[in-house]
Amino acid sequence: MNLSRTRHTLAPWARIAGLTVCALLTLGPVVWTVSTSLRTPAESFDLPPKIIPTSPTVESYRGVFEQIDVWLLALNSTLVTALIAVGQMITAGLAGYAFARLEFRFKKPLFALVLATMMVPLQVTIVPVFLVLKSMGLTDTLLGLIVPAFPTAFGTFLMRQYFLGMPKDLGEAAMLDGCGPWRIFRSVYAPLAAPGLAIVGVLAFNYHWNEFFRPLILETSGQNYTLPLGLVSLQGNLGTGSISVVLAGVVLSMIPAVAVFVVGQRPLREGITSAGVNR
């Protein structure tokens, strides 16, 4: 907003038109997915694609509910994702604060260690992780999915940025008032951290709600499957499942992530705005 007046040689309408085209391209595949899930399989591949189905049908959605236990899968997914999100908010909030505002030895190497964990692909460590979980008796439990996901490198990084972005004088003033480190954290900085934590939470939700590989390897009992695992059976033997039903499953699994996104959008935006930046 602040730069609008002289910034563009482009006319505003051209800019908005351009943005609209980009937005359509971005949402196009999603719209196609939703509309295909509402069409009969025979119409799935019509070109030009019928974005508004001629005779919309929820038959595919019924199919999803008939073929898999959507409620149990959704419960598992919700438990796993919500607890991971909360857990990550706690670990990232605390660790981020420590890296930003507390003094201790080995700060740099420890921070480097945290960041380095972002650089290891899951596929490399999954077998050792499975062995660790086995020694804890956590294989084939939802906890086995949740606990290893508590530490979050990116979340810690984000929260560190976020705390660094807060004015230092607040803490210094409190210190002069005789507050100890804990009081400074609790009364001064922690209350300001909500938007930052919201980003960590929403990102955690997005990532883990859609996670496939870890649940595939770690969960064995059908009762412990999460939604993405359950949706696989819709694909049918050798990929012969109805495409409409497969996409209906995809759309259903999209709903909670979208809901979280809509609800969390504002804190998310505020959080990202202040996390990545100079103040």
Next chain:
Amino acid sequence: MTNTQIQAVRPRPATPAEVAPRPSARDRGSRLLAALFLAPTIVGIVVFTVVPIAGSIVLSLFHWNVIDDPSFAGAANYREVFGDSTVLVSFRNTLVFMVFAVALQLLIALVLALAVNGRMPVWLRSVFRSAFFFPLVLSAASISVVMKYLFNQDFGVVNWLLGLVGIAPVPWLTSENGAMTAVVLVYVWQQFGFSFLLFVGGLNNIPKEIHEAASLDGATGLRKHLTVTLPLLSPTLLVASVVGIINALQVFEQPYVLTNGGPGDSTRTVVMFIYESAFEQLRFGEASAVGVLLFVLIMAVTALQFRLSRRFVHYQ
């Protein structure tokens, strides 16, 4: 004004307390609190990442097919890996993918962030922001299945759209260049929203006065962006590119679902190679060796970025 970005990427100037540690009650309190606060993260990382990585490094020195006991191999796995043309090709593919995907992702995100930042009704801005962020909430695997339909050479919507403007059908998934392009496009489509939000945040935090001053000096349009906005945004750019590169070097789902690495080896990435050699071909030692190499590569690229950033990143 504190420079938070700079601290993200290189050590802050040491405070007096760090230079000469003075054991005081407050410092001890601070250290105790730090230990408490870090414990969950560090313990978790050690148990679920450091130990497994150490395991992988050890494993990279063994031949292991899961079924029989591991046998010591020394550097044999590494020798094998360096002599394997598929490994080299997959490293090359990954780097090519990374360069194009990250560049495109940052460029699109930046242009869109600048455009969205311009004058428009508040609700419209909100709609655009939501739209651009939306693909991020979807699962990469499911969306790749959808994209496979859309990119089909003969029946896909993409080629149909191109046909409307008179472009002949592109063999997206079945030619070497087409496949890499499709993988990059699908990946960028899903990922650019994150950089976009970072940039929107960064732009919002550029103080108005600076732009007003620049405008008074007669800077307009593109020139102003290049000379004023971009340098001020460079810390955000650095964060976005570091995270973007780390993620791009580990790309797996998109090529796995869209092309299965083909045609030929043209879209086989390092992580795909790791997955295939370990879980399909029972060569866990070799897979671990490649994993270690990838880890080293990512660290090296990230370190290089931070080095270069000293020259290009401007802090206020």
Next chain:
Amino acid sequence: MTDSHLTRRTLLRYGAYGAGAAALAGTAASWDRLTGADIPGRDDDSLVVATLGPAYGPEAIRTLTDGFKELHPDIKLRINAVQAVDWSDFFAKILTQIAAGTAPDLVYVATEGVQLFAQRLGVALDKWVKRDAAELREYFADVHPSLVESMMYEGSLYQLPVEFNAADMYLNHQVLGRAGASFPAADWTRDDFTALLRDMKKSSGSQFTPYFWTNRLWGGVVPWLFANGTNLLSESKAPGGAWLWDDFYPAAERRGRGGGFRWTTPQATDARVEEAYDYLASLIQEDLCTRPEGGNGQNLVGVFSTGRVGVTPAGGFWAGGLHLAGMKATDYDVQYFPRWRTQRMQFGAAGYALLRTSKRQEEAWEFIKYAARKDTLMRLFKTNQTTPARRSMLTADRYRETGPNHWQVFYDTLDKFPDTGPIPAPPQVAEVEQVLLKHTGTALASRRAVAPALRRMQSDLEKAMERDV
């Protein structure tokens, strides 16, 4: 700081407390769910069977479990439907469990993995088959010896096949009608096939390709190699197996049977292999055929059922798939693969493999027998999601609703072309498959690309086959 700010902050704080309390309460309430403690009989000494999820939905699992319980109330059974998208995901899961010492007792394995499991992980079923011969006589009488032979490795039997799929040609009636072509005869040739594709192309607009196929081991380029009388790896039969043939099959059917296939020397540069590739490349050049996409063939059902493709190779599993996609029995039909030098066809079969690590081998054998029973398969394969291994199950009744009209083709392939055999799947199958798919992709870029790509395929295959799995 203003009052409103304070209130907002206080509100936020109470909100946070509330959320925290709710989270704690929720966690406590769902503790059993989180630890899996609410799953009955989880850590007991159940017999554990791993099946492929997409092939076995929750209802199939229930059917399978309930039926077994009726028969063997004393054996506790747990079926894990691994929700893998493909064979390699499935394998990743099983391997991780083996590595951790928590392997299942039985694993559902298709032709692709038969020899790998047999060589490294499996237990031969010979002693039980001999012991329970009387009980199994009915089974073997109902199952074609080619299917049984495909489950043998070096003279021993490792699985009882329960399903199989040969690569037959599916044809879309609507497209045939448009081209004014009649349904091909059972003994149609490769040239008939080419002519048909040309007719289809001529009579259809854009966004239509006569022939569509997927680049994979089963049903990709291999059927053409078989039809041209060759194979990717030289093929021979292991000695042995007479113990089974002599006991269960009449003389006519046991002629030429051995102890299972051996796939050894790579022969990608064989003239006939090159010829097959060259033929496919020429189809692509003429726009009669798509370049093959890699993957599990998910696109296929959709494009075929909507008439964007006229002909495609698939197995009996497609009858159910096309029905789901809204095709009626009269919309399509199925015929044998066209004859080239031979009309030999390829198939893949599947059954349960018993792992060496199992401590419940007797119980596992009971399950293997149970899973191959006719009543079990009848309950399991209701929707024609595959071809049952038992001939007596292929009836007009079964295919009345889904089609195709020529459903006999599915099983008769085995009789009519007695040399029909499994896709080449030595213990090194994963690497062989990868090499095949990789170089098939490049070979078919143009006709000139064929020979150099096959030379590279040959050298990669040689490397793969040298490797000790």
